[in-house]
Amino acid sequence: MFSRRDFLKLSGVAAAASGLPLCAHPLSAADYTLDIAPYSLQISAKHSVKTTAYNQQVPGPLLRFKEGQPVTIEVTNQTGSEEVVHWHGLFLPPDVDGAMEEGTNPIPAGANARYTFTPRPAGFRWYHTHVFAGNDLKKGQYTGQHGFLLIEPRENPARYDREFFLALHDWDGQMLSSGDGSMNPAYNFSTINGKMLGFSEPLRAKQGERVLLHILNSSPTDAHWLALPGHEFQVIALDGNPVPKTQTVSMLRLAPAERVCALVEMKNPGIWVLGEVRKHIQSAGMGIVVEYSGSSGKPIWQQPHSLDWNYGQFSAPVSSSATGEQLIEVPLIFESKFAGHGAPDHWMINGKPFPNTDTLTLHQGQRYRLQFINRSNDDHPVHLHRHSFEVRSLPGNGPGSDAKVRGIIKDVILVDAQSRVDVEFTANNPGMTLFHCHQQNHMDLGFMMLFRYA
Template identity: 70%
Template sequence: MAAGAAVFPGVASALADADYTIDIAPYSLEVAPRRFIKTIAYNQQVPGPLLRLKEGVPVTIDVANHSGNEEVVHWHGLFLPSDVDGAMEEGTPAVPPGSKARYTYTPRPAGFRWYHTHTFAGGDFKKGLYTGQEGFLMIEPRENAARYDQEFFLALHDFGANLEGSGDGSMNPAYDVSTINGRTLGFGEPLRVKQGQRVLLHVLNSSATEPHWLAFAGHQLRVVALDGNKVPQPKVVPMLRLSPAERVCVEVEMDRPGVWVLGEVRKHVMAAGMGIVVEYAGSSGKPQWQQPEKLVWDYLQFGAASDASAAESKAIEVPLVFQSKFAGHGAMDEWMINGKSYPKTDTVALTRGQRYRLMFINKSQDDHPVHLHRHTFELKKMAGRDTSGILKDTVLVTAGTQAEVEFTADNPGLTLFHCHQQNHMDMGFMMLFRYA
């Protein structure tokens, strides 16, 4: 079967067994003792199963949809054909309720990616990324990667038993439960470590709409990769900031025996449950937390100095202006790119092999974590400051600022660009690139 094929019932049953199976179905998630959230999940767990794939080695994954809505699985951060990438806007078929699909592809590039639903939710907070439909995707490099004593995968996610809009016209959901790996702080098993170990943490923000700030009491975090891509300048930082869909990989030296909290820096979010206990072997007692005084984060500290000799970029500039339009009291705002909302947004033609500079001009009062499918881009300028070498697939463009990124058009096919906040995407913050 050709890479990128989606196969439905009657055909899939005649094919060989898949390497992996993902079952989409309703699930009752116990986020705290005797507190359950009714959601939709992969394989009856939140987050879904960790898939470890080998770069360049073809894989077949069956997806069975036992939910009541059509679904699709997006393989976030991979360079895939449009018909298997997992966005219906690009041409990946939806999986109807009660049906199956088969995804066959060759995973690349190596690094920490993830997979998740890519469906419309609108005002229904029991659909899309508001659910528990997310999972870790690790693409192992062809060569042996650096080894660590332990590695942990952590997904930050927000839930609400009865989510409702905020009433301010933007319909931003207000959450009452925040979790790490589907559990609130103190519920479930701690991360168990030993003194002297070097630990690698793979952190994902799978929240539908919320950024998160994460610190590890008593320890420093050495950032080695953003969105699964190694950074030019690894740096030790006191905390991480992750916008929706972003990933950060950090090294931690286990040199402070005790029982500690790894958790959200903002007090009200930790109070909602976002934290996890880290316990050294032989240690016991109440988990310790040290409250940072302020929020600190800067992408550019991980970048290489911009090369002045390369100032004359040969990239074609593509301005993309972000604005909102008031849609009326009680309605969700419409989001626009260059004055138009999806599906009426312009489709930009790309020439294979050409370098492009996307100029994100945020004229709105909201921050936007914007994501480009099927490609990786390089940060070139953030709020007037030059940089180079930082490779990402999602970047936060803060309110009232401009960011510039470059990518090479090297993966033909329809390519979706959108804000990764579910409510912004649903209300028109999307557009397509196409190859000429």
């Protein structure tokens, strides 16, 4: 079968021949530099992970851009295989977006590449590798190649006294067979900002402060739930986009590649654990200490009784009146086909795996409703490159029911097993556009398709 690996080999050859901006000697200084190289990450006093990272740190350096102000980033690949950097959540041309399937140049081993673009839209974005990994759990999103990217808005979304950027990640995985014959990673370690609970510096704050948390789930495959005992999160943005209705919640859920921006009122002095709600994941290291000035003692954790999260709580009021807007509906059915006995075959969209999936033709200015119909027994965090979408329908309380929503703008959404989610977007950024599941193993096994502008 013609695989994603085969497609990337061919697209890499084509890109190298196209004269896209690979360079060995830059003509002028770049605004930022990223160095992709092997790295030994110390995640605890007793454990280290051999991985690949940006600028010898995990996460990579925080990049702060000004909306609408052009930037140039010089990337050097010091690994033994080709790489590419995807600027997740930005509205970019396909040749710099960072997906070889769209036509972005791969960076050969030992070579440099230069990305020049005008960053938009404002908000909390991120950057990461976008290469094939397969069964090599030392490549792709299984590595430490992820970093925060903040496009400064013209106005801050909320008043705050200090901010922290947090990345959730899982490490040292092994592929295990599930009951349906599919293969999924299981991890030995989980971290926040590359450190296990108790090994990193605490997040320090003072009583009465408003702390803004920018949280990213950079895990290659797993969703995570977070809680901070004695405190609540006021969610102000999802995937970097302000929510129409802010809500105060006791816990957060982030699927792979999702981001949440939340304010925390520091009004309960002490030393606390901000950590994964599920005990076995927190025991694997996913947590960080939050310390008030002047406090002492052991960090406190209080176990919530249930997992609680719902996109719909952030929705604007939904009007029952028709808008008159002409929509084109596009059903996208997610299914799996596995050979069994630990030998996965492929994931499919509308009955076909990538690169054999049908290409959706978009027309500039047209509004589309994508119907994500998940007939598989896995949850899928699906991502649309180079665009954002508005969530319009979520699973309801009973079979065949749904909940109408409005105004929630995202670029990744988790579609639960055996459920349906509808989103809408306007085709306003011409060029090849990739759609895929953000789980590395699902993407590598065919869960991708391309949208092409007419």
